[in-house]
Amino acid sequence: MTQPEIPRSSPDEPWPVRVVSQKVSGWISKLGWVWVEGQVAQISRRPGAATVFLTLRDSSADLSLTVTTNRDVLDAGAPELADGAKVVLHAKPEFYAARGTLSLRADEIRQVGLGELLARLEKLKKLLAAEGLFDRARKRRPPFLPGRVGLITGRASAAERDVLTNAQRRWPAVEFRTVNVAVQGPTAVPQIIDALKVLDADDRIDVIILARGGGSTEDLLPFSDEALCRAVFACRTPVISAIGHETDAPLVDYVADVRASTPTDAAKRVVPDLAEESRLIRQARQRLDRAVVNLVDRESHRIDALRSRPVLARPGVMLDQRATDVAGLRDRATRCLDHRLGTATGDLRHTVARLRALSPAATLDRGYAIVQRADGQVVRDSAEVAAGDPLRLRLARGEVAATVDS
Numbered sequence: 001m002t003q004p005e006i007p008r009s010s011p012d013e014p015w016p017v018r019v020v021s022q023k024v025s026g027w028i029s030k031l032g033w034v035w036v037e038g039q040v041a042q043i044s045r046r047p048g049a050a051t052v053f054l055t056l057r058d059s060s061a062d063l064s065l066t067v068t069t070n071r072d073v074l075d076a077g078a079p080e081l082a083d084g085a086k087v088v089l090h091a092k093p094e095f096y097a098a099r100g101t102l103s104l105r106a107d108e109i110r111q112v113g114l115g116e117l118l119a120r121l122e123k124l125k126k127l128l129a130a131e132g133l134f135d136r137a138r139k140r141r142p143p144f145l146p147g148r149v150g151l152i153t154g155r156a157s158a159a160e161r162d163v164l165t166n167a168q169r170r171w172p173a174v175e176f177r178t179v180n181v182a183v184q185g186p187t188a189v190p191q192i193i194d195a196l197k198v199l200d201a202d203d204r205i206d207v208i209i210l211a212r213g214g215g216s217t218e219d220l221l222p223f224s225d226e227a228l229c230r231a232v233f234a235c236r237t238p239v240i241s242a243i244g245h246e247t248d249a250p251l252v253d254y255v256a257d258v259r260a261s262t263p264t265d266a267a268k269r270v271v272p273d274l275a276e277e278s279r280l281i282r283q284a285r286q287r288l289d290r291a292v293v294n295l296v297d298r299e300s301h302r303i304d305a306l307r308s309r310p311v312l313a314r315p316g317v318m319l320d321q322r323a324t325d326v327a328g329l330r331d332r333a334t335r336c337l338d339h340r341l342g343t344a345t346g347d348l349r350h351t352v353a354r355l356r357a358l359s360p361a362a363t364l365d366r367g368y369a370i371v372q373r374a375d376g377q378v379v380r381d382s383a384e385v386a387a388g389d390p391l392r393l394r395l396a397r398g399e400v401a402a403t404v405d406s
Helices: 017-029 071-077 114-130 158-170 188-201 226-234 251-255 263-270 274-308 315-358 360-365
Strands: 034-045 051-057 064-070 086-096 101-111 149-153 176-180 207-212 239-243 370-373 390-394 399-403
Touching: 017 086, 034 064, 051 071, 064 071, 064 086, 071 101, 114 226, 114 251, 149 158, 149 188, 158 176, 158 207, 158 263, 176 188, 188 207, 188 226, 207 263, 226 251, 239 251, 239 263, 315 360
Parallel strands: 064 101, 149 176, 149 207, 207 239
Antiparallel strands: 034 051, 034 086, 051 064, 086 101, 370 390, 390 399
16 A cells, blocks of 8 residues: 655745644654753753753763753652753653754653763773773874973863963973863863864974863763763874873873873973973083093093004104114125125136136147147148148247148
8 A cells, every 4th residue: 555645845835834843843753762861051940830941961062952851750860960960861852843942851860870970981991992092002202392282171270270380380481372171061071172173283282281170070070071082082182181180090091192190290291390401411411521521531541652652752763773674684795795705706716727727828828839720720630731731820929820841
């Protein structure tokens, strides 16, 4: 069986306002009864009236809804309900066509107790840890000396005074950009998230401090909100969390890059101590001076030791020694050469004497002569010549020509 087609509006056949309101109310009523969690921003109890009006606000967003309930329902579920309390209620959305407003009609209201809140926070803590929001490897180290520091804190609060005073006492030239927000209540989380976005978008901000003084567990609940934790995790700028006292540990402390135990501790972590750094610089300069003086003294002693050595103290000594060695070698060479020349001369004399003794010239000196034919051949036998042959007679001094007669 086909359903009848719903007539559509057109410029020629527009819907009246009542029709639109009826259709909107019909669609909203299809949602039915739901369980809703939120924070009470305002309670309106009129004397003598049976209806109580609540403004229920989302703790992570700037959204709110009006809740109507019977006084008996409120007294039965949360008789001491006050502004800022966290509740869970069973309600049905209703659209009031006369005023064109949306509200929730609750038939059961439960105020969330501290034990249940802590259990939810522990569950959220495990979830965020499993997603890596607490991972130490992704945490960034704040700069040693930031140019400008972003500060998110309550207006005229002790935390603001502690951070500014202690930081300026440590480093007088430090600059701050302070954004004052609500640090508790239903508007705290949206304002803090907006402030984080503003400071993170500022290129001059090098580090962001999220500071709040001490308080009860309920007062510090905004700093364990999931949306705030994820906003801190998404920041490009390093974030220092300084929430409450040292014993307080909201979830944002685990997500932040640095956890400071108190706002004063955050001031000590964000900037160095000028007096301490000056002292360290003086000590470093003194150590450097001592090191340079010791090095110069050590090298001076080394130079003095080198200069005291004979080779540098009296460089002529080595030359004199070498000159003496050269002179000795020359004398030895001269004596050796003279000896060898003398020996050679004596040997030469003896050889000359022997040559002279064996030489034909010595025989000629005794009166002998050498007879040679014209061709220079020596005549040893008379049969070698004939009558009329020319001869030469070689004497000790000169020659004589002769002819054979017979």
